[in-house]
Amino acid sequence: MAHQRVALWAAEPDLDDDINDTDVDIPIPMPSSTNEMYDDPKLQLDEGSLQAMQQHIAQQAAFAQIPDVVKRFIVHFHQAVLDNNLQEVTLAYESGWTRLTEKYYAKTEWPEAETIAPLVNDDQIFLILYRELYYRHVYSRLQPNVDDRFHSYENSCELFNYLLNSDGPVPLSLPANWLWDIIDEFIYQFQSFALFRSRPASKTDDELTMLGSEGGAQAWSSYSVLNVLYSLIQKSRANEWLKARAEGKSDEEIEEIVGEYGTKPLYRMLGYFSIIGLLRVHVLLGDFTLALKVMENVGLGQKAPFTAPTAVHVSTAYHAGVCYFMLRRIPDAARVFTGVLTWVMRARQYHTRSYQYDQINKTADRMYALLALCHVLAPTRLDDNVMNIVRERYGDQIGRMGRGEEGLSTFEELFLYACPKFICANSPPYDDPTALASMLIPPTPTSPSSQNPSVVLGDPTQRHLRAASSHFMSLTPVSSLKSLLKLYTSLDAKKLTGFLDTSGAGVDEEEVLSWMMVMKNAGRCVGRVNTGSTAANGEKDNDEGSRPSESLLSGEWMSISDLNFVIDQNMVHIAESTVGRRYAGWFIRNSEHAARVLDSVKASPLPPRIIPTQVQKKSADGPKGEGAPRTTGQKVAWGGVKVA
Amino acid sequence: MAATAAWLSPPSRTELIENLVSGVDRYNPSNVGILEDYLYHQIRSEEYDCLANLAILKLYQFNPDLFNPDVVINILLKALTAEPFPDFNLCISLLDDRPPNSALDEPDPLPTLLPLLMNLYNLLHQCRFSAFWVLYRSDELEVIRENYTVECAGFEDAIREVAARSVRATFTRINSERLGTYVDLSGPELEAWVAKQRWTFDSSTGVVSIPPNPDNQIESIVIQEHIKLPQLSKVISHTVQVK
Numbered sequence: 001m002a003h004q005r006v007a008l009w010a011a012e013p014d015l016d017d018d019i020n021d022t023d024v025d026i027p028i029p030m031p032s033s034t035n036e037m038y039d040d041p042k043l044q045l046d047e048g049s050l051q052a053m054q055q056h057i058a059q060q061a062a063f064a065q066i067p068d069v070v071k072r073f074i075v076h077f078h079q080a081v082l083d084n085n086l087q088e089v090t091l092a093y094e095s096g097w098t099r100l101t102e103k104y105y106a107k108t109e110w111p112e113a114e115t116i117a118p119l120v121n122d123d124q125i126f127l128i129l130y131r132e133l134y135y136r137h138v139y140s141r142l143q144p145n146v147d148d149r150f151h152s153y154e155n156s157c158e159l160f161n162y163l164l165n166s167d168g169p170v171p172l173s174l175p176a177n178w179l180w181d182i183i184d185e186f187i188y189q190f191q192s193f194a195l196f197r198s199r200p201a202s203k204t205d206d207e208l209t210m211l212g213s214e215g216g217a218q219a220w221s222s223y224s225v226l227n228v229l230y231s232l233i234q235k236s237r238a239n240e241w242l243k244a245r246a247e248g249k250s251d252e253e254i255e256e257i258v259g260e261y262g263t264k265p266l267y268r269m270l271g272y273f274s275i276i277g278l279l280r281v282h283v284l285l286g287d288f289t290l291a292l293k294v295m296e297n298v299g300l301g302q303k304a305p306f307t308a309p310t311a312v313h314v315s316t317a318y319h320a321g322v323c324y325f326m327l328r329r330i331p332d333a334a335r336v337f338t339g340v341l342t343w344v345m346r347a348r349q350y351h352t353r354s355y356q357y358d359q360i361n362k363t364a365d366r367m368y369a370l371l372a373l374c375h376v377l378a379p380t381r382l383d384d385n386v387m388n389i390v391r392e393r394y395g396d397q398i399g400r401m402g403r404g405e406e407g408l409s410t411f412e413e414l415f416l417y418a419c420p421k422f423i424c425a426n427s428p429p430y431d432d433p434t435a436l437a438s439m440l441i442p443p444t445p446t447s448p449s450s451q452n453p454s455v456v457l458g459d460p461t462q463r464h465l466r467a468a469s470s471h472f473m474s475l476t477p478v479s480s481l482k483s484l485l486k487l488y489t490s491l492d493a494k495k496l497t498g499f500l501d502t503s504g505a506g507v508d509e510e511e512v513l514s515w516m517m518v519m520k521n522a523g524r525c526v527g528r529v530n531t532g533s534t535a536a537n538g539e540k541d542n543d544e545g546s547r548p549s550e551s552l553l554s555g556e557w558m559s560i561s562d563l564n565f566v567i568d569q570n571m572v573h574i575a576e577s578t579v580g581r582r583y584a585g586w587f588i589r590n591s592e593h594a595a596r597v598l599d600s601v602k603a604s605p606l607p608p609r610i611i612p613t614q615v616q617k618k619s620a621d622g623p624k625g626e627g628a629p630r631t632t633g634q635k636v637a638w639g640g641v642k643v644a
Numbered sequence: 645m646a647a648t649a650a651w652l653s654p655p656s657r658t659e660l661i662e663n664l665v666s667g668v669d670r671y672n673p674s675n676v677g678i679l680e681d682y683l684y685h686q687i688r689s690e691e692y693d694c695l696a697n698l699a700i701l702k703l704y705q706f707n708p709d710l711f712n713p714d715v716v717i718n719i720l721l722k723a724l725t726a727e728p729f730p731d732f733n734l735c736i737s738l739l740d741d742r743p744p745n746s747a748l749d750e751p752d753p754l755p756t757l758l759p760l761l762m763n764l765y766n767l768l769h770q771c772r773f774s775a776f777w778v779l780y781r782s783d784e785l786e787v788i789r790e791n792y793t794v795e796c797a798g799f800e801d802a803i804r805e806v807a808a809r810s811v812r813a814t815f816t817r818i819n820s821e822r823l824g825t826y827v828d829l830s831g832p833e834l835e836a837w838v839a840k841q842r843w844t845f846d847s848s849t850g851v852v853s854i855p856p857n858p859d860n861q862i863e864s865i866v867i868q869e870h871i872k873l874p875q876l877s878k879v880i881s882h883t884v885q886v887k
Binding site: 222223226230285286287288289290293326327328425426463464466467470471474510511513514515516517518520521524553554564565566567568569570573574575576577578579582583584588591592595 | 652666668671694695698702705706708728730733734736737738739765766769770771772773774810811813814815816817818819822825851861862863864865866867869871875876878879882
């Protein structure tokens with residue numbers, strides 16, 4: 001390895017020649033007449049060759065500016081990829097890249113792919129991978145401009161083209177982290193572009209032309225993104241593979257089922273990650289049922305078929321939870337969130353400072369916020385650790401939301417913070433300037449109410465926010481009703497109306513009855529029946545918690561409220577269910593603790609023997625004292641002082 | 645027995661539709677005709693298939709030139725009848741913004757009708773049934789009534805069913821007048837409807853009794869713990885170890 005590096009370094013003066021020969025990107029006719037230029041006495045430099053020359057020089061300068069460390073790293077990285085040396089690639093990808101980014105490229109871009117091309121002998125495949133990393137860096141640390149966006153799209157297309165349309169599976173071997181990052185970043189760039197193009201108001205003319213062009217309409221279209229994901233899944237037959245595993249088929253059968261692509265880990269992982277990617281894309285486009293439907297074979301248990309990066313689980317859980325939340329299946333959402341949050345808390349120390357670390361933290365924060373919202377909409381007992389954190393962070397907000405209508409703004413605030421950045425599937429009509437202009441003009445005030453921005457440039461997030469808030473608003477009377485009903489076993493409806501009419505706003509009985517029905521409805525919702533036991537972890541479990549054959553969308557009506565009531569004409573009868581004293585956990589914990597103490601005491605060496613003269617005397621007296629009749633009235637305690 | 649089984653795959657769905665909904669073909673714009681026909685079938689025969697309707701809306705999302713506002717309004721009306729399932733909200737989520745579509749022959753009725761539909765939905769969701777009927781019968785909604793719900797077979801009965809579900813869960817006995825306002829029926833019609841629901845109508849007192857069901861039987865429950873043997877295994881095994 002070192003040998004090679006030295007060789008490359010030593011050959012540096014020769015590299016300049018390489019640059020001249022291997023310009024791939026410059027469309028201008030290559031002045032192989034470079035030498036002729038000098039020979040020609042008339043020196044007829046046309047525009048094209050001049051530009052080419054200038055670009056040469058610029059490239060050489062850029063190349064010279066690259067620090068040696070970086071050059072060495074790139075060569076090493078390339079070699080590892082060529083050798084399919086998974087460990088080296090992982091190391092280079094996870095630590096090398098981030099380290100060098102921090103050191104040299106924290107605020108600027110990495111060198112362009114063309115500049116480093118000579119270092120890797122123009123290996124196109126490696127350059128595609130390099131460009132993927134390059135653009136990822138641009139998107140995360142810097143602001144991508146329109147050109148960047150289009151180029152990154154082209155690069156992604158090339159990459160997926162290479163993976164999917166070569167003859168047979170590609171002989172690459174990349175770490176799972178990287179594969180997940182590829183898919184994740186692809187979708188992120190799509191989302192970013194969709195948000196970018198949905199705001200035509202602030203575009204420069206250049207951008208407008210680019211977006212309106214033919215290429216502009218094609219770039220990052222929803223269909224192509226979905227196409228990529230579906231193709232990856234189909235090529236690797238990921239769904240069939242998951243089903244076969246769930247049914248417990250043998251390895252040979254599985255190999256047969258998945259075909260030649262599916263047996264390669266690269267494709268298998270890409271297929272699996274694409275399913276998760278689909279979940280995310282559907283959530284972004286607002287189709288929650290379809291999102292859960294594609295996850296049929298994956299399930300939401302903690303068992304991934306292989307050690308998937310933490311980020312995968314977190315992303316899956318977050319988006320699935322959002323789906324359940326929008327489907328108003330609050331207990332399911334809360335369960336999914338708590339599950340993954342406990343896991344993240346426990347596994348936190350094992351996370352590397354990878355590209356995804358910040359992402360995971362941010363997603364975890366959003367999940368806490370969503371949990372707070374779930375708690376408000378459907379308060380149930382949840383895992384204490386997680387609930388403590390939620391209360392710690394969002395205690396005030398929960399209190400405010402519980403107070404009825406005034407909590408609406410808090411609810412909206414939290415929802416906007418926590419929800420994913422939904423996008424619009426289509427772009428504004430950049431190719432039709434008149435239509436675009438009419439969109440930009442605010443609507444004339446003939447529309448019935450301000451609640452109708454859905455026709456003009458509405459933000460998809462607003463739509464979803466409205467759906468969630470309407471649910472919240474319908475539940476506002478529930479909390480005050482609950483507190484009143486808790487005090488009674490039976491209550492007349494008129495009296496109840498009287499109580500609620502404290503503000504004299506004229507709450508009439510009919511309205512109160514409506515509230516009661518809403519409360520009753522809120523007390524039941526569809527939830528996934530937990531077929532497996534919620535026993536302690538580490539047990540032999542048959543993966544019952546989430547059988548893949550059961551769709552994530554199925555469920556039963558279940559009661560989630562502890563306050564139950566029924567109305568008999570005008571009389572309300574109330575029954576409360578309480579939770580009995582839970583002593584098992586405390587009992588077991590303390591017995592185990594006592595056992596441990598006993599063990600440690602037994603195991604520890606005995607204290608040195610002290611001649612217990614005094615004690616012996618007293619103990620000699622003791623039994624006598626006990627045997628003697630107590631008529632003397634003297635109190636004799638065992639080994640104690642005799643009371644005179 | 646799953647409550648969602650019928651919602652996920654209604655028995656009225658044919659295999660062709662099933663393939664469309666579950667496969668990749670749902671993205672093919674040329675299939676929108678099949679799904680729209682299925683929707684009209686649902687309207688005429690009082691069936692309902694949520695996922696297929698959502699598939700239509702998704703196709704509209706990706707292909708704005710296919711957009712047909714009548715279809716959308718019909719879907720939304722059908723979704724109204726699905727309370728307490730969150731179908732209406734799901735449909736709204738898929739209604740993307742569209743640039744003004746000049747290809748339509750008639751002006752797009754959706755923008756004016758959408759807020760009205762949302763009001764109807766809010767009233768239903770908040771269980772304000774009498775207000776719902778008032779709004780529904782009002783002049784504002786004449787457009788909806790004339791053009792859409794008249795074609796939708798059993799729309800009003802389906803709404804009554806929504807009300808019945810809530811009433812069934814909350815009441816054991818209810819005053820018949822009150823019930824009448826909830827379902828917009830009175831007199832002999834009301835009695836006939838009550839009989840169909842298999843509730844008993846006591847004409848002397850005017851009280852309707854609702855037979856017991858899991859929701860309107862209440863009892864105080866004390867939730868006890870289940871202590872399972874494996875949880876105690878550590879404690880027990882320790883006692884065995886200690887001599």
